[in-house]
Structures are given as C-alpha cells and as structure tokens.
Amino acid sequence: MNKKNFFENFSLSSYTTIKVGGVAEYFAEPRNLDEFSYLIKWAISNNQRCQIIGAGSNLLINNIFIKGLIICTKKMKSLKIDPHTGIVEAEAGVMLPTLSNSLAKNGLQGGEWAIGIPGTLGGAIYMNAGTGNLSLAKNLIDVTVINNETNQKLELEKKDINFEYRFSSFQSNNFTILSARLHFEPNGNLKQLVQTTKNNLKFKRETQPYHQPSFGSVFKNPDNNFAAKLIDDMGLKGYKIGGAEISMMHSNFIINNSSASSKDIYELITVIQQKVLQNKGIYLQPEVRMIGFDYPN
Numbered sequence: 614m615n616k617k618n619f620f621e622n623f624s625l626s627s628y629t630t631i632k633v634g635g636v637a638e639y640f641a642e643p644r645n646l647d648e649f650s651y652l653i654k655w656a657i658s659n660n661q662r663c664q665i666i667g668a669g670s671n672l673l674i675n676n677i678f679i680k681g682l683i684i685c686t687k688k689m690k691s692l693k694i695d696p697h698t699g700i701v702e703a704e705a706g707v708m709l710p711t712l713s714n715s716l717a718k719n720g721l722q723g724g725e726w727a728i729g730i731p732g733t734l735g736g737a738i739y740m741n742a743g744t745g746n747l748s749l750a751k752n753l754i755d756v757t758v759i760n761n762e763t764n765q766k767l768e769l770e771k772k773d774i775n776f777e778y779r780f781s782s783f784q785s786n787n788f789t790i791l792s793a794r795l796h797f798e799p800n801g802n803l804k805q806l807v808q809t810t811k812n813n814l815k816f817k818r819e820t821q822p823y824h825q826p827s828f829g830s831v832f833k834n835p836d837n838n839f840a841a842k843l844i845d846d847m848g849l850k851g852y853k854i855g856g857a858e859i860s861m862m863h864s865n866f867i868i869n870n871s872s873a874s875s876k877d878i879y880e881l882i883t884v885i886q887q888k889v890l891q892n893k894g895i896y897l898q899p900e901v902r903m904i905g906f907d908y909p910n
C-alpha cells in the first residue's frame with residue numbers, strides 16, 4: 614500500500630457531497646482490489662473498525678473524531694464494456710454518471726436514468742439507488758464482495774441478494790462490494806440514447822437543488838405517500854437550523870447553505886420527523902446513512 618493513499622487524522626468533509634464530516638483516525642483510498650484487500654487485512658490484524666464510503670452522496674458524517682479506518686472506493690474505477698454482448702464489468706468506485714454516459718455512447722440501453730445520481734456503483738448497489746421503479750438491481754448479474762471480518766472474497770449472484778426500495782441485503786451484512794457484472798441491452802440507437810441521457814440530467818437539474826451541497830433525498834417515501842409532500846404540508850420549506858436548510862426547490866432535500874455543522878443537519882432531520890409524526894402520525898425513515906451517530910442505521 615502506497616503511503617500516499619493512507620492517512621492519519623484525515624478530514625472527511627470534502628468526501629461528502631453535503632460538505633460536512635469529522636476526522637477519521639485512519640483513511641485510505643485504494644486503487645485496486647489488492648490494495649483494498651491489504652487494508653481489510655490491516656484492519657483485522659490491528660483490531661480496527663473499518664467503514665466504507667463511496668462518493669459520500671448519501672452520507673451524514675458527524676463532526677467528531679471517527680475511530681478506526683475509513684476506506685473510500687472512489688479510486689477503484691476500472692470499467693469494461695462489451696458493446697456486442699452488453700456485459701459490463703465495473704469496480705465499485707465507478708461513478709454512475711460515468712457509467713450512464715459510457716453505456717449510451719456504446720449503444721447499450723437501460724442506464725439512461727442513472728446519469729443524475731452522483732454516487733458510485735458500490736454505493737448504488739448498497740442503497741439500491743434508483744429513480745421511479747428503475748435501479749441497477751434489474752441489470753445486475755453478480756457482485757464480487759469481500760467479507761470485512763475475514764478478508765474472504767466471495768461472488769454473489771443476483772438471486773442471492775435481496776433488493777427492496779432503497780434497501781439491499783448489504784445493509785445488514787458485513788460485506789464490501791468490490792465490483793459487479795451487469796447486463797444492458799446492446800445495439801440501441803446511439804443518438805437517441807445520448808439524447809435521453811442528456812434530457813434526464815437536465816430534468817434532474819431543473820427539479821432538484823443539484824448545484825448546492827446536499828445528500829439527495831433525506832427520507833424514504835412512506836407507503837402511498839411522498840416525504841416531500843408531507844414536509845411541504847408542515848410549511849417547512851425553507852426552514853433553517855444554523856447553516857442547514859430545507860431546500861426551497863425540493864422539500865425532501867436539506868442543503869448546506871453556508872457552514873452547516875453535522876449537528877445542524879441532524880437537528881433539522883429530527884425536527885422534520887417530530888413535526889410529521891405529531892401532525893400526520895407518520896414516521897419518516899431517513900434514506901441517508903449516518904457515520905458517527907447513535908442513529909440505528
């Protein structure tokens with residue numbers, strides 16, 4: 614492992630899209646599977662807790678000292694596309710916009726929706742990220758994972774993984790996603806695919822506060838309802854705590870409008886939950902994942 618990729622007392626705020634985060638005791642950015650495996654081995658033999666982050670686009674990290682090792686997958690970004698078979702082999706750190714654009718340019722159909730999600734492939738599988746009823750689960754063939762407790766590598770077929778709305782079984786086991794194989798429909802109309810992908814990004818930019826620091830939708834939509842509508846109904850649009858604000862553009866987004874602390878953001882999440890619970894009897898479950906809080910993730 615190169616010393617340039619391993620740090621002590623490392624600030625994480627620039628590794629989240631909401632630009633908030635504490636200091637990791639140890640931090641590393643492996644560039645390939647061997648380096649990743651070395652880090653897991655190091656964490657096991659030094660009895661250090663190991664936590665994984667991708668692009669930090671669905672993460673609230675507390676402004677505290679985070680003990681143990683944080684591994685960021687963003688530099689593991691090998692991407693192989695076979696335009697004839699439609700088979701894609703991608704490492705966990707490949708960004709969804711890169712994947713989406715590359716698919717379209719290779720005439721592969723089925724990834725146009727993913728253009729506007731600023732996360733990694735690993736994060737997207739872990740979160741079962743998507744739009745409407747589209748997600749990568751549909752295209753997945755298999756996933757290579759590493760067991761964080763034993764450093765053992767395994768291959769899981771799609772049928773071995775449970776996917777639900779913004780949930781995958783990776784949220785309840787101790788595996789890290791290293792890479793995945795996916796299949797997309799080949800021989801699509803290249804011009805049309807590129808245009809649809811562009812249009813999808815334009816739509817995202819017009820309907821979400823894309824240009825401001827956020828972590829996407831804060832809450833999952835409850836059954837037969839919309840978190841944004843429930844928050845709107847409470848008159849909370851634009852409501853602020855410190856530098857954290859409920860977006861005027863989309864009520865299920867919290868933006869860091871100046872120098873929000875993780876405490877501001879956490880308090881705002883709690884205020885929204887309390888108001889909606891008191892007035893509508895609905896508990897809004899956070900979609901966003903948390904590091905360094907007692908919140909039951």
Ligand SMILES: Cc1cc2nc3c(=O)[nH]c(=O)nc-3n(C[C@H](O)[C@H](O)[C@H](O)COP(=O)(O)OP(=O)(O)OC[C@H]3O[C@@H](n4cnc5c(N)ncnc54)[C@H](O)[C@@H]3O)c2cc1C
Nearest residue numbers: 667668669670671732733735736737742743789790829902
């Ligand atoms: C502007 C904006 C728009 C968004 N739009 C959408 C949207 O339309 N739909 C949607 O579903 N989401 C959306 N999101 C949320 C977010 O982009 C997705 O959830 C994304 O998939 C998270 O990926 P990430 O790499 O950033 O994961 P991170 O935020 O870094 O991590 C999220 C969780 O995944 C785990 N994780 C990450 N990588 C791995 C890995 N390799 N192995 C195991 N666990 C891992 C982390 O431990 C953490 O618990 C949006 C976010 C923003 C900021």
